[in-house]
Amino acid sequence: MVVVIDTVSAKPLRPRHPEKAHRPDMPSPAKPDWIRVRAPNTRGYADTRKIVRDNGLVTVCEEAGCPNIGECWDKKHATFMIMGDTCTRACSFCNVKTGMPDALEAAEPERIADAVAKLGLAHVVITSVDRDDLADGGAQHFAQTVRAIREKCSSTTIEILTPDFLRKDGALEVVVAAKPDVFNHNLETVPSRYLSVRPGARYFHSIRLLQRVKEIDPTIFTKSGIMVGLGEERHEVLQVMDDLRSADVDFITIGQYLQPTRKHHAVARYIPPDEFSAFEKVAYTKGFLMVSASPLTRSSHHAGEDFARLQAARAAAAR
Numbered sequence: 001m002v003v004v005i006d007t008v009s010a011k012p013l014r015p016r017h018p019e020k021a022h023r024p025d026m027p028s029p030a031k032p033d034w035i036r037v038r039a040p041n042t043r044g045y046a047d048t049r050k051i052v053r054d055n056g057l058v059t060v061c062e063e064a065g066c067p068n069i070g071e072c073w074d075k076k077h078a079t080f081m082i083m084g085d086t087c088t089r090a091c092s093f094c095n096v097k098t099g100m101p102d103a104l105e106a107a108e109p110e111r112i113a114d115a116v117a118k119l120g121l122a123h124v125v126i127t128s129v130d131r132d133d134l135a136d137g138g139a140q141h142f143a144q145t146v147r148a149i150r151e152k153c154s155s156t157t158i159e160i161l162t163p164d165f166l167r168k169d170g171a172l173e174v175v176v177a178a179k180p181d182v183f184n185h186n187l188e189t190v191p192s193r194y195l196s197v198r199p200g201a202r203y204f205h206s207i208r209l210l211q212r213v214k215e216i217d218p219t220i221f222t223k224s225g226i227m228v229g230l231g232e233e234r235h236e237v238l239q240v241m242d243d244l245r246s247a248d249v250d251f252i253t254i255g256q257y258l259q260p261t262r263k264h265h266a267v268a269r270y271i272p273p274d275e276f277s278a279f280e281k282v283a284y285t286k287g288f289l290m291v292s293a294s295p296l297t298r299s300s301h302h303a304g305e306d307f308a309r310l311q312a313a314r315a316a317a318a319r
Contacts, residue, residue, distance in 0.1 A: 253298070
């Protein structure tokens with residue numbers, strides 16, 4: 001479990017999740033062996049951590065408590081989180097801080113580009129908190145970050161993992177115009193779980209968002225992911241696959257939900273590895289170019305290698 005109180009920042013001590021602080025504990029089953037990972041302690045991990053700290057950057061690897069942080073940071077792979085570390089929404093599954101965010105930092109896109117150059121990244125993933133407080137949801141800031149990386153690291157491919165820009169007319173078009181190589185937006189769960197898991201979002205708006213990306217620029221790869229173990233049924237997961245394919249989404253990720261604290265949504269069930277393998281096989285039969293399904297699959301895990309495989313799959317399909 002991760003700590004519920006933020007003791008790191010210089011700001012006054014406050015609950016990391018004030019909206020969850022007084023909720024009753026939601027106990028989950030004990031973790032099975034296939035979920036366990038080693039604590040990060042390698043030289044590569046320390047080097048990546050120093051670059052992140054020296055550039056004053058936020059990563060979703062830390063903020064969301066990703067179990068793969070040791071493996072990824074050892075390889076100098078980090079997913080940068082722009083527009084601050086505080087989200088305007090309060091999804092029941094997420095470990096990112098909630099509250100009123102600070103103003104945007106104009107220099108952040110350049111600092112991200114500098115870090116990408118220092119890490120020597122061939123592929124970078126940029127995500128963000130939800131910024132419902134901004135008129136465009138942060139779309140222009142996303143676009144500026146993509147362009148800053150392009151200027152400094154012209155050979156680096158760029159993957160973005162965006163919010164849904166709900167009720168932000170024209171925001172999506174601004175982001176797509178910056179031409180990221182991969183546009184990722186996660187559905188997170190099946191429609192029946194939205195009210196308890198992702199109450200601030202709308203399932204079919206997210207599907208339509210992904211569809212619009214392809215309508216605006218068919219050359220951009222689209223990607224989405226869900227967590228399982230939140231109480232969904234198998235047939236609901238298969239329906240999500242169909243909905244994503246109807247939106248021409250190229251890549252689906254399916255991973256196990258892990259409870260950040262006892263105040264977060266409980267784990268209903270730990271899905272065994274063979275069920276993930278079955279999901280992968282079904283997803284490929286439905287026409288996805290790429291599928292990643294395993295207990296520790298996360299949106300940005302092995303993103304660089306997966307991008308190369310995506311390109312190869314598209315080339316093979318075009319022959």
